[in-house]
Amino acid sequence: MHPLTRTARVTGLCYLSLAISGALGFLITRPQLFVAGNAEATLANLVEHESLARIAIALELLVVLTQAGTAVGFYRLFRTVDGTAAGSIAAFGMVNAIAILGSAALLATATEVASTPVGDAADTVQLLYLVSGNLWTVGGLFFGLWLVPMGWCVLRSGWLPRILGWILVVGGTGYLLHTFVAYLAPGAEAVADLLVVPATVGEFWILGYLIIRGVRQQALPPVAVPPVHPATTA
Numbered sequence: 710m711h712p713l714t715r716t717a718r719v720t721g722l723c724y725l726s727l728a729i730s731g732a733l734g735f736l737i738t739r740p741q742l743f744v745a746g747n748a749e750a751t752l753a754n755l756v757e758h759e760s761l762a763r764i765a766i767a768l769e770l771l772v773v774l775t776q777a778g779t780a781v782g783f784y785r786l787f788r789t790v791d792g793t794a795a796g797s798i799a800a801f802g803m804v805n806a807i808a809i810l811g812s813a814a815l816l817a818t819a820t821e822v823a824s825t826p827v828g829d830a831a832d833t834v835q836l837l838y839l840v841s842g843n844l845w846t847v848g849g850l851f852f853g854l855w856l857v858p859m860g861w862c863v864l865r866s867g868w869l870p871r872i873l874g875w876i877l878v879v880g881g882t883g884y885l886l887h888t889f890v891a892y893l894a895p896g897a898e899a900v901a902d903l904l905v906v907p908a909t910v911g912e913f914w915i916l917g918y919l920i921i922r923g924v925r926q927q928a929l930p931p932v933a934v935p936p937v938h939p940a941t942t943a
Contacts, residue, residue: 713786714923717868720782721919727775728916734768735845743842748835755823755834762820769813776806780855787862794858794865801855808848815841846891853884856908863915868924873914880908 742762744750755762780802787795819837822830860877863869883904890901 711923713868716782716786717919717923720779720786721916723775723778723782724912724916725920727772727779728912730768730771730775734765734772738765738768739838739842743838748831751838752823752831752834755820759820759824762816762823766813766816766820769809769816773806773810773813776802776809780806783855783859783862787859787866790862790866791858794861797858798855798862801851801858805848805851805855808844808851812841812844812848815844846888849884849891850888853881853888853908856881856884856911859915860911866924869915869918873911873918876907876911877915880905880911884908 738761742751742754742758742765744754780799783802784795784799787798815837819834819841822833822837827833856877860874860879860881863874863877864871883906887901887904890897890904894900
C-alpha cells in the first residue's frame with residue numbers, strides 16, 4: 710500500500726471514531742442525564758445513573774483523543790500540498806480538542822459533586838453541565854474553521870473530488886455562522902440546523918472516501934526506491 714494511501718485511511722478511521730464518539734456522547738448519552746431547566750432532575754439522573762455519567766466522561770475523553778489523532782493525520786496527509794493550510798487544520802483541531810477536554814473535566818466534576826454533595830449540589834451540577842454544553846457550542850467555531858483549510862487542501866491536491874473540497878469550504882463557513890446564530894438568534898434553531906448540513910455532508914463524504922479509497926490512484930506520487938549496491942567480493 711502506498712504510504713499516502715495508508716495515511717489517508719488511518720486519518721479517515723480516526724475521523725470516523727471522532728464522529729461516533731461525539732454522537733454517542735453529546736447526542737445520545739448527555740440528553741439522558743441533563744434536563745434543561747430542572748436542576749433537581751439532572752442531579753437525580755447523575756445519582757441514579759452514575760455509571761452512565763462516567764461513560765459520558767469517557768466518551769468526551771475519546772472525542773479529545775480522536776480529534777487530536779485526526780488533526781495530526783490531516784497534517785501528515787496534506788503537509789506537502791500546503792504547509793500553512795495543513796498546519797491550520799492541525800491547530801484548529803487541537804483547539805477544539807482542548808475545548809472538549811474542558812467539557813470532560815466539567816462533567817467529571819458534576820459527577821463527583823452528585824456523589825459527594827457540596828453546597829447546593831443540584832444547582833452546581835446544573836451549572837457545570839450548562840458550561841460544558843457551551844464549551845461544545847463555542848468549540849464549534851474551531852470545528853468550522855478546520856473544515857475551510859481542509860477543503861482548500863482537497864482543492865489544491867487533486868487527491869479527492871473537487872466538489873468535496875468546495876462542500877467542505879462552504880460547510881466550514883456554515884459552521885462558523887451556526888456558532889454566532891446560536892447566541893445572536895437563540896430562537897432560530899431551524900436556520901442554525903440548516904447551516905451545518907453542508908458540513909455534515911462534507912465530513913461524512915471525506916471520511917468515507919479516505920477509508921474506502923484513500924486518495925486517487927493517479928494522484929499518487931511515485932515511491933522512491935533506494936538504490937541497490939552490488940555486493941563486493943573480497
